[in-house]
Amino acid sequence: KLGHPSELPPEPVPNYEGDEEFLRRLHHVLLEVEVLEGALQCPDSGRRFPISKGVPNMLLTEDEA
Amino acid sequence: PPHRPGLLKMSSAEPGRFFCTAGRGLEPFLAREPLGRVRLMFSSEVDCVSGKVFFRAAAGPGELRKLRSGERLFLLLKRHSPLPVSGSRGKMLHEIKSLVIEEPKYWLDIISVWRRLHRHEGKADDVSQENTLALKRKSEGETNTASKKQKMEQVRAIVSEECQVEAGERCVLPERMSGQECWTESKTSSEFPSKGSVENPAANEKLSFSFRESCRCSGVIAKILTSQEIGRAIGIALVKQCGWRADLRDPDLEIFVHLSDIHSVVGIPLFRLPLANREYIKTAGLRSTVAWAMASLAEISAGALVLDPMCGLGTILLEAAKEWPEACYWGADISDSQLEGADGNIRTAGLMDKIELLKASVKALPLPSESFDSVISDIPFGKKFRITKDAQLLPDILQEMKRVLRVGGTIVLLLSQDLRKRVEGLTKCAGNDSPEATADGDSEAASAKAPSVHGNSSSLAHGVGESFLSSRHFGSLVPDGVYAVSLGKTDAFIHKYRKVSAAGN
8 A cells, every 4th residue: 555546456467467457566665766754664563664764674673573 | 227018008808006095994804896897807916005906907097986985996017025224314315316307208108098097087188299398308308406496386386376366266286295185176287288388488388298296205215304395305306307397286297106004005086076076976975985884784685675764864775775786765854944955966976766864763764673684883972963962872773773674684883982882782692691681680671671881891782682682583693794994083893793583593
């Protein structure tokens, strides 16, 4: 979820390797977009790590470590 | 003294003779450069006492500038046996002067060689053909040494005045005699000679070649003569012989003389700034030469993942990413200001697609186990940094570094004398299955989780050695080299380790 219209489907479609448009958008999101302000979310725990000035803050609390 | 026609020809086919100064301990790294980048042939002599590496190279300044572990690069003019030490200072000064006194043609040849090397730098344009003629004219005339000295002092005074007058311009007045590295940044080279001539009555002063003499002496000679005295003597000799003008601020040429117990060396620096000043680093942290040396030990191959978990301003990552761009670099730090500095450095260097930054603690890295090929870090030494408890946290730090490293991967650390003793104690147990270490049992393992620093290093080794042995799935660290290096004011040690699996190699 990048909050801007990247128009990516929630899951890769079958035969996505051949879908040029999809690949281009994926490449853009993976390699060309830099998140300056936002958050990373752990898919398992849901824990959010804020991103500020392009750097994610992943300092763990006393309990988490 | 005879000419060296081989040196003076400097055709593209023929190698030139150079020498490079290096921080103490970095000479072997310099001798091993350039890893295929520049065709260098090193002579067998490496002067380790005064930290110089002599070599021949069929390469231009553009290529030589890429040397990464050297301090300053010089064109070698002379290398003689050490100056004979006699009771007579006058005799010694005379010997020293004879090092630089040559027929005018010798110096003209040197200048043309040097200018040819620097054609691309643009500075050479200021010194026109007329100057070389003026050089000949001047040297033929007899001049009073005392008045020359006076004029030199005048020029010096003019220089300091003008430095203050020129507003908005960064001007650093370098020390004259003490082998300093500092050059001015100001670019008024075309203006200055004419300004100088306004003060000076002699008409052809305007056209004369300017120089700065930089002298360093060490060993027995330093006990009898000071660098200042020698520098002055050489300066006067050059002015008298060649009719040159002393210019401290922006000389056409700098002559470097080093007298030690091993040899007498005369050279001309190739560049204004030390090689260690990287144009791609905005804010320097660790000395770039040491950072490069550390990265060169890590065995970074294409596709490697490299981590600096205490990256600070990112110097190590920057040096590594510049030299080995086909790898992925990660940096972590707990300090916002350091990370901002690192981010600025990365952007300035244009390495944003190569280096990722995380705000994270080295004691609890948010990274998967065995995910990195190399961990390289300069461990803060305590006095300079706020983090004074680092020594006590060392076992946790090492544990995390080891955890994220894959088997066969390398760890390269920069440690102070104090820290290295602790680290050696910690890693020593890893390789050995000494009965004393294993006999202690669970109580030791439990206490190892919250280690405190004991005065007795061996008890520390026992306590934490246990945790290293018992965490079998993290493997162990095997030492793979120690390199003592100088950081200027202090000494430090580069330690390399390799991770082996618990069962063996």
